[in-house]
Amino acid sequence: MGNLKEELKAKIIETLNLEDLTTADIADDDALFGDGLGLDSIDALELIVLMDKDYGIRLADPKEGRAIFTSIQTMADYIEKNRTK
Amino acid sequence: METKNGNMMNAVYISQINCITPLGFDVQTNIEAVLEGKSAIVKSDKYPLFPDVLLGEISDEEINIRFEKISTESNFSRLEKLMILALYPIIKDKNITEKTVLVLSTTKGNIKLLKHLESSVSEVNLGKLARKIARFFGFITEPIVVSNACVSGILAVSVAKRILQFSDNEQVFVVAGDEVSEFVISGFNSFQAMSDEVCRPYDKDRKGINLGEAVAAVCLSKEKKSGLVEVLGDASINDANHISGPSRTGEGLFISMQKAFGEAGILPSQLGFISAHGTATLYNDEMESIAFNRMNLSETPIFSLKANYGHTLGASGLLETVLSIEALHRSVVLPSLGFEESGVSKPIRVFTEPQTENIRYFLKTASGFGGCNTAVLFEKVE
Amino acid sequence: MNKKLYITSHLTIQNNKVILDDKELFRSELEDFSAFSKEAYKHFEINYPKFFKMDNLSKLAFLGAEIILKKELLNDTDNDIALVFANRSSSLDTDYKHQKTITDKANYYPSPAVFVYTLPNICMGEISIRHKLYAENSFFIFEDFNAEFLGNYSVYLLETGKTTKVLLAWVEYFQNEYKAFMCLISTSGTEAFNIEKMKEIYTK
Numbered sequence: 035m036g037n038l039k040e041e042l043k044a045k046i047i048e049t050l051n052l053e054d055l056t057t058a059d060i061a062d063d064d065a066l067f068g069d070g071l072g073l074d075s076i077d078a079l080e081l082i083v084l085m086d087k088d089y090g091i092r093l094a095d096p097k098e099g100r101a102i103f104t105s106i107q108t109m110a111d112y113i114e115k116n117r118t119k
Numbered sequence: 120m121e122t123k124n125g126n127m128m129n130a131v132y133i134s135q136i137n138c139i140t141p142l143g144f145d146v147q148t149n150i151e152a153v154l155e156g157k158s159a160i161v162k163s164d165k166y167p168l169f170p171d172v173l174l175g176e177i178s179d180e181e182i183n184i185r186f187e188k189i190s191t192e193s194n195f196s197r198l199e200k201l202m203i204l205a206l207y208p209i210i211k212d213k214n215i216t217e218k219t220v221l222v223l224s225t226t227k228g229n230i231k232l233l234k235h236l237e238s239s240v241s242e243v244n245l246g247k248l249a250r251k252i253a254r255f256f257g258f259i260t261e262p263i264v265v266s267n268a269c270v271s272g273i274l275a276v277s278v279a280k281r282i283l284q285f286s287d288n289e290q291v292f293v294v295a296g297d298e299v300s301e302f303v304i305s306g307f308n309s310f311q312a313m314s315d316e317v318c319r320p321y322d323k324d325r326k327g328i329n330l331g332e333a334v335a336a337v338c339l340s341k342e343k344k345s346g347l348v349e350v351l352g353d354a355s356i357n358d359a360n361h362i363s364g365p366s367r368t369g370e371g372l373f374i375s376m377q378k379a380f381g382e383a384g385i386l387p388s389q390l391g392f393i394s395a396h397g398t399a400t401l402y403n404d405e406m407e408s409i410a411f412n413r414m415n416l417s418e419t420p421i422f423s424l425k426a427n428y429g430h431t432l433g434a435s436g437l438l439e440t441v442l443s444i445e446a447l448h449r450s451v452v453l454p455s456l457g458f459e460e461s462g463v464s465k466p467i468r469v470f471t472e473p474q475t476e477n478i479r480y481f482l483k484t485a486s487g488f489g490g491c492n493t494a495v496l497f498e499k500v501e
Numbered sequence: 502m503n504k505k506l507y508i509t510s511h512l513t514i515q516n517n518k519v520i521l522d523d524k525e526l527f528r529s530e531l532e533d534f535s536a537f538s539k540e541a542y543k544h545f546e547i548n549y550p551k552f553f554k555m556d557n558l559s560k561l562a563f564l565g566a567e568i569i570l571k572k573e574l575l576n577d578t579d580n581d582i583a584l585v586f587a588n589r590s591s592s593l594d595t596d597y598k599h600q601k602t603i604t605d606k607a608n609y610y611p612s613p614a615v616f617v618y619t620l621p622n623i624c625m626g627e628i629s630i631r632h633k634l635y636a637e638n639s640f641f642i643f644e645d646f647n648a649e650f651l652g653n654y655s656v657y658l659l660e661t662g663k664t665t666k667v668l669l670a671w672v673e674y675f676q677n678e679y680k681a682f683m684c685l686i687s688t689s690g691t692e693a694f695n696i697e698k699m700k701e702i703y704t705k
Contacts, residue, residue, distance in 0.1 A: 036528040050614075075364055076554075087610045096311045105535035115411060129660070168609060226620060228591075233600045245591050245642040263603070263650065264642035267622045274639060278654075285657035302596075305603045306616035357629040359580070359640045363617050374635055443574065488617060489626030490612055491638055500671070 039110045046106075049084055050077050053091030062107045069101070078103060121488070123419075130305030131280040131339055132346030135209040135325060138335040138364040139201055141177045141430055144185060150445045153427050154473050156456055159430050160317045160329045166301055169308065171318065174299050175200070175331030175429035195251070196229050198334075199265075201272035202252050202294045209324040210292060218288045223249040224295035226433040228266075231300045237492070254296065255388030260288075270355065271295065272436025273333065273495055277353035279339045295437035296334035303432070304330060306307060310363070312400060320397030320423035320455060321469055323462025328398050331429020336438040342387060346500040348444050351359045351480070352383030360488035363484055365402055372486055375494035376414045383496040387415045391422040391478025392452045394443040396485045397423020398430050399457065403486060408463035408493050416465040416482075426457030434486045436493065443481055447499050452476050503660050505540050507690025511702050513567040514541075514681040521568055523705060538564060554614060555627060556595040556672040560609060562586070563625035563631065564618045565681040566668065571630055580683075583664035585655050588673040591621045591642055597676075637664050646671045646682065646703055650671075652696040655686055659680035671703070 043057040046066075050073065064070045067078070081103050085091040091113065093099060102112045137145065141159035142152040158174035166172055179197070185377055186200040188206055202223070213219070241247055249262035263282070265275045272295035279291040285461045297303075307313050307330060314327040323451055339350070356378065358371035366372075380387065392417060411417060424439050444451050452474040461467060479499050486492045513520045517537050519527040527544050531537040538560045542552055547567055554564060570582070595618040602611045616624060622640040628644050629638065637658055642649070655667040666687040673680050683704050 043679060051553040053550060074361070076614050076617060082311070083309060083610055085402075170607065227596075230596065233596060234604075240590070240593065243596070244589070246589060249642075250644075261621075261643070261647070261650075264641050265639065266620070267638070267640045268620045270615060278639065281654065281657055301603060303602065305609075306599060306613075306619065309611040309613040309616055310502050314638045338505045355637055356635055357584075357626065359629040359633050361630065363613075363625050370635060384626075397642075405528055444625065445606040449600060487622075488620055489622040490629055493625070 038113060039106050040108050042109055045084060045088065049080055060106060063105050066103050066105060085113070088119065089113050093115045129341045130187050130343065131283045131341060131350045132343055133337050133339050133348050133444065134342065134345040135338040135446055136347065137205050137209050138333065138438050138441045138476045139177065139205050140333040140438065141175050141348040142427065144204070146445050148447070150442055153424065153442060153453055154209065154451070156454060158317055158427050158456060159377055160330060160426070165232055166304060169304055171315065172304060173329045175316070175329065176299055177332055185500065195423045196232070197299050198229055198296055199248065199251055201334040202296050203255055205296070205334040206252070206256065206292060206294050209336055209338050211282060213290065215257050215259065216289070217259050218290065220260050220282055220288050220291045221249065221253045221256060221258050222265060222275045222279050222291055223262055224265045224271040224291045224293065224433050224437060225368070226266060226268060226271060226297050227300065227303060230302045230470065231298065233302065245486070266433070267490055268489050269430070269432055269493050270389045270436055270487045270491045270493040271433040272438065272495060273440055273483050273485045274355055274493045275437060276350065276440060277355060277493060279348040279497055280353060283339060283341055292336065293339065293437065294336045295434045297332060297432040297434050299330050299332045306455045314399065317424050317457060318399035319457040320399045320463060321408070321467060322458050323460050324487070325399040325401065325404060325462060327400055328425065329429040331431045333428055333431040333434040333438045335434055335441045337437065337441060343500060344440035347448065348497040348499055351385070351496040351498050352379035353493070353495040354378035357492065358492065360490055362490065363488055365406040365407070366487040366490070369406045369413065370482060371490060372407065372410035372494065373412045373413045374434065376410065376482070379494040379496045382462040385480055387419065390416065390419045390480050391447070391476060392428065392481055393419055393421040393484065394422050394439050395421045397425050397455070398424055405463050406486070407484070408465040408467050411467060420452045420468050420470055422455035423451070423468065436483065440483045443483060444497070447478050447481055450475060452478070483491070505690045506659060506686055506688060507693040508654065508692040508694050509685040509687045509690040510569055511564055511685070512681070512683045514565055519568060526568065534679055541631045544591065549631065556618035558592060558594060558672060559618060559627045561668065561679055561681050562672040563627050563676050565670065565683045566628040566632070566670065569668070569683050569685055580637050581665040582634050583655070583658050583667045584628060584634070584670070585639060585651055585658070585667055586625055586670045586672060587641040587643050587647065587651055588621060588671060589642065589644055590673060590675040592619050593698050594675050615696065618667040631647065648696050648703065649702045659686065675684055
């Protein structure tokens, strides 16, 4: 699980072009949206694509996304349970 | 019309209109279809990766049959044929001089050619597209291409009016068009922006857009006697908020309307109807209701044509203006298809049946990616 | 009586150089635009993380606007600057990138962050957001820098009171070939505005 979280942090930094961040800067429980990393609506859509492309998870309802993408921890939990890749 | 600096500006009129859509190859057929509540949006089988996608597509066969009647030349893309067909009836009897200009509006032009990645860059170039159309009709002047997301079609009208006011050009033809393509479908799909039903502008159960394609054309000049409408006021103000989501306060659209009304010298209460953008996304329709409310336009009849045609991107602003001009002259407010119950936070007045009404002024608005907005006011020429 | 119009300032970004009012402000050895633009971003101490989400056309336009408008010493209320932009290639550089994500049907993952930049006017949106510009925006396509049209259009916006200042720009980017030319036109300055003068500066 630890590896998955590290992997996710690295992927998010790369995919979302978070230029000045390293994986060390993102805590497992940091809010990804709102006041934490400050991701926006396009970032949320990118994360949905990332889930599909890298983990084979298609969200049935994209609105579920907000809960899943609360933090690295919640994302990792969800991926662990649902990944097909 | 006097400007802020006291210069007399020539009045500008739209004198001829035409459109081509899946519902018909001329204005009359289209207006009657809209009055009857017809929709062009059906499940398409052309895109294997999007097997259930709902689209408004024009018949390839119809395009070719009609194009062959006006030209035997074969090296035109489907979009070019459509644009030529739309312009043809309004240009064919005109004298093209060094004071005649073509303004072309499109978001993606011949983007379908990109599929063949070996294509040279020049094939998809928008300037090349415009020059081909211009050459077909014998234009001497360089065409002006407007490519400004989904406001392009109505912004092109604004640009044409401005050209007639700042130059000694005498006539401006505007053509606007976009095609449905995998390029665009896949993009909007990645935005989760598309509905799995015929779209429902302003409705509480709206789920997103349908994509469509169309071409429209108009002719503008300073001659009142052949005019259908006068272009009274226009503005295109940015939201300065987000590149894909509209301003929550409708800032850009609101200021655009304020400026258009200021230039026109008329009051919101004088409007007969608003031909709005109404894409049926959660955010766009909500933003519009807020902007219209701020302009004291909550009682003015509004409609969207996106459920009849889908979102035709660079064509939409002009297509919807053309049909609004026709409606104005038929003294009718067009019904807003897809609407049952309001799902926006500010009051709006939407009719689902045609309303007979003597109308003098109407407003056309549009909004698009990049935070752009355009508002143009029109007055009937009797 | 119309107020006199001036080329308040002008800027060119080309060949890894940034030149403002004929003065070279920055030069880089980096040929790759992405790397060059990052170096420029750091050199000019721009603090705007969203820069790195932009496509190359938007980065080019954003950099240019950042430098030319900073010189203008904008205060918070100075947000009536019309953007009159044009280029030859539209958003083609990014269009290719989007097309690549939909070419392999077995590996089909279009990206919304790429797709949103497949419209040339997005770069004006980025500039408007950054500088809170609630102003006229229009994007045109021409084969080459059309000084007559863009100049006359800008003058019209100013003379009719549709705007207070105009940032006129040619921002062309395609596969590492780029040029940004920007001209801020307003009622203050020392260089009187005329189209010939603007052409001359562009061609330098």
